[in-house]
Amino acid sequence: MRINKYLSSCGVASRRKCEELITAGKVRVNGKVVTELATDIKDDDSVEVSGKYVAPTQRSIYIMLNKPKGCVCTVSDDKGRKTVLDFVKLPDRIYPVGRLDYDTEGLLLLTNDGTLANKLAHPSNMVKKVYSVRVEGEPTDAEIGRLRSGVTFGGVKYAPAQVKRVSCDNNETKLEITVTEGKNHEIKNMIESLGRRVLFLKRVAIEGLRLGGLSRGEWRYLTPREVDMLKSL
Ligand code: URA
Numbered sequence: 001m002r003i004n005k006y007l008s009s010c011g012v013a014s015r016r017k018c019e020e021l022i023t024a025g026k027v028r029v030n031g032k033v034v035t036e037l038a039t040d041i042k043d044d045d046s047v048e049v050s051g052k053y054v055a056p057t058q059r060s061i062y063i064m065l066n067k068p069k070g071c072v073c074t075v076s077d078d079k080g081r082k083t084v085l086d087f088v089k090l091p092d093r094i095y096p097v098g099r100l101d102y103d104t105e106g107l108l109l110l111t112n113d114g115t116l117a118n119k120l121a122h123p124s125n126m127v128k129k130v131y132s133v134r135v136e137g138e139p140t141d142a143e144i145g146r147l148r149s150g151v152t153f154g155g156v157k158y159a160p161a162q163v164k165r166v167s168c169d170n171n172e173t174k175l176e177i178t179v180t181e182g183k184n185h186e187i188k189n190m191i192e193s194l195g196r197r198v199l200f201l202k203r204v205a206i207e208g209l210r211l212g213g214l215s216r217g218e219w220r221y222l223t224p225r226e227v228d229m230l231k232s233l
Helices: 005-008 013-025 114-122 143-147 184-192 224-231
Strands: 027-029 047-049 052-054 062-067 105-111 129-136 149-152 156-158 164-170 174-179 199-206 219-221
Touching: 005 013, 005 027, 005 047, 005 114, 013 156, 052 062, 062 224, 105 114, 114 224, 129 184, 143 149, 143 164, 156 184, 184 199, 219 224
Parallel strands: 105 199
Antiparallel strands: 027 047, 047 052, 062 105, 062 219, 129 174, 129 199, 149 156, 164 174
């Protein structure tokens, strides 16, 4: 099996992230550092990541966390910041699917299923992510129209988004924005392209999966029906 696929089947990370680990020289096969992505792993090979032996995992785990602000979506942080795994203590190696910013909260999936993680994270699959956004001031209809047609910010193009006005008071507007791309700082950059600032950002749904009443920092396993729904996307 191709080395990146093998590592993600061990629950190390998504295939793309595993490629980064390989090229960074963190992976050894039979004691030797391997940086070649085209390497194949045979049944009797022993594989280490950052000095720890890994093996294909048995059970697939699918978790939804209500990520609070003030933590990063990585497995470990070299700046010593809190990570999302500080909220989900399990013996199994799981990792977050995609990212929410340090100061963004809401629905985050964690899994050891590299195939599903790849599928959900890949922009070509157009997975809908729904955000509740509080914006400074009151965006005009023309500004909302620009978000709906697609904006450019910092040389990056953002695809058309679905935008609903929810409420407006105290010189703040609450919007619900649905996007499918998953680009870095997507919502903040889209709003900044209007010359406005995001005051609060929370992901409330991924396709049919809703955060519901889960409190900040709490997590739960997905139901088999929810997992099937995500796999069928
Ligand atoms: N868009 C952002 O700007 N930040 C996030 O965390 C998620 C989407």
